[in-house]
Amino acid sequence: MDSDIELDDLLRDLTGEITHLYRWLAESAGINHTDLMCLFYVRTADGTATPKAVSQHLGMTSGATAIMLNRLDKAGFIIRSPHPTDRRGVLLSIGPEVQRSGLLALRERFIGMNQVVFSAFSEDELTIVRRFMRGLLLNSRDSLRVLRTENRAASAEKAAKVS
Known part of the structure; x- marks a missing residue:
């Protein structure tokens, strides 16, 4: 952890x-x-x-x-x-x-x-780093999409209660 x-x-x-x-x-x-x-x-x-x-x-x-x-x-x-x-x-x-x-x-x-950082890694290591970064990127995009959807729904619900 x-x-x-x-x-x-x-x-x-x-x-x-x-x-x-x-x-x-x-x-x-x-x-x-x-x-x-x-x-x-x-x-x-x-x-x-x-x-x-x-x-x-x-x-x-x-x-x-x-x-x-x-x-x-x-x-x-x-x-x-x-x-x-x-x-x-x-x-x-x-x-x-x-x-x-x-x-x-x-x-x-x-x-x-x-480039000095990139060159310190083998191509196999960079393949793993790319996979890791793509995974984080896709997860972050998906998570943000869900959070925005939840926020819009909560805002709409709150607005409905006020009216």
Whole structure:
């Protein structure tokens, strides 16, 4: 049990440090942390991201997401394109300002900074680390989805009692 607590503490501390890095990265590009998380999602989705998917991924309301996407579009960080099969839909992709801002170069720099850690492990060990991290990632996403659903249900129940 003590090793579970130690592992949880290490994960929390690592998450905190990574958050600090991402906040610094966002500030250096003149955007906020949520904007950066949006750009990461859009980049990973490789042209298939929609405003609704961004909203769900970031846990934001559709209104707040629209405001953020308008700001990122105006600044050139994202590009909106018509959806090929949904005439009312929009697809999001990374805009030219991402390159000009240096975000991609800084990402490469961070990868290089971690190379000393990566190289200390064998490929077999890294395979285990990747499996562990993917498991944590999927579990965290699923857990957050459940928590958000439970919170919405509790809020709706509370609102129904008040009315």
